[in-house]
Amino acid sequence: MIDFLREEQVKPEIIEGILKFREEHSVTDEMCARIPKPKYLYYGKEIWEEAAVALLCGKNLLLTGPKATGKNVLAENLAAVFARPLFDISFHINTDAASLIGTDTFQNGEVAFREGPVYRCAAEGGFGVLDEINMAKNEALAVLHGILDFRHVIDVPGYDRIALSGATRFIATMNYGYAGTRELNEALASRFVVIAMPQISDAYLNRLLSSQFPKLKEKYAGQFTELFFDIQKKCESGEISTKALDLRGLLDAVTLMEHGLEANCALAMGIVNKSFDPVEQELIRDVIRERIPKKLEREKMFSN
Template sequence: MIKYQNNDKSVLNDALGMLNLKKNVLLKGPTGSGKTKLAETLSHELNLKMNSINCSVDLDAESLLGYKTIENINGESQIIFVDGPVIEAMRKGNILYIDEINMAKPETLPILNGVLDYRRTVTNPFTGEVIKAHDNFKVIAAINVGYVGTLPMNEALKNRFVVIDMEYISGEILKTVIKEQTLISDDQLINQIIKFNRDLITMASQGQISEEASSIRALLDFCDLTTIMPVERAAKRAIIDKLDDEREQNAIINAMELNF
């Protein structure tokens, strides 16, 4: 388990303090900056289960709150309501993690306004029940700024959060992540990979390659693949072949040749 994120332990400590004050925490940063990893670490540190929502343009009230279904109970068909991630987290006092919150349609999210403010309640439109959140209930959301398909966050929604602006994982923390979460053990190769990743981040920040190519997920896949195939082919399978733009592919190939 990662004990802290980025290059500053205060990020984890601040996030824990905010959540304990019952503040909703918005993690803001590029793809690959470790937002989901930080949310998982907070869940571990607080010993709370995490209910996740992956936002998209198809997100609707049922995806958030739950749905009605027919179930056979004691030989009789009965209509029951199955709690969705929001209501389950509220009832059980879990962490609600809303990933890529700015991918959702603006008209979908106002249903959460009461959940995210001092009321900590929601009226289930499918049953009429008013759900009051458990005292342990906490909310974390993540946002990718400027990513394709995202929309500006509604100001009323944004004002319900405190914000942690995250950078890419790098240096010794990235080294720890690689050692803990991949099969690679060669320190020299790990150091080369970290330098290669730094070049990818620079290119992504300059707009030469997409942020997806510099994501932590792709990098960890790359690390695992280096244990079963040559580095060049591992980079091709984990990073390069995911890209459609030939210029981006060539930029990564050049960076790979400089580092390995």
């Protein structure tokens, strides 16, 4: 990952800061298994520099933006670059304080405290990804205030008050406008520095496809890139919903193609069928027909 940052031409002083951080904060053998090995890399020098500097300064990050901007990919990449154990903490309407911090449990004939993911992340010096943080109720998120501000402590009623490890960071992600989301309250938002994630560019998407599928011919990497942006334009104009604008779905479809599935069939599974409206499905198929031949087999797309 450090070599990747050098390839992205991230400033040398930032890379040096990351290496120094890794030297100063070791990881136990038990936690080494939690250091991620990313399947996908995030491309974007400016965002890398903003995120890395914020974490080196001890700040917590809030990544905002629409789908397909790579929020979770960047969060995982950051944990890998900083060599920190990763804790994924998903939020939903029923998330409460006990599910974040921990709760009482009955163990060996007596009451004991079962640590929650936020507690473990704080104690182990991990990077905690607070996924879709604006899905949870504000009352539940209030328990994070002492963790995210200058106090850096977790106060567990009836148990110990623990201080966060100096390596602990929290990276929250959020989308606006999805069902079940709510406004993030000002007290919580003020505890993060915020990065507005940009849409992936055509150059970066082409690089992503080429790096993930080395045998994919350049011609078709370009075609799938253009297809993604054709769908994006349809979404922006309001002709179709954003359900089909699915970067993971596109990558999944190309994976299916690489393993022998015909291109249009794979794209139907990865993109078209993400919409359940027959009229919208037909509109998406029209976009695909403009870029992809009716029968496109693996042998034409991938080199041996």
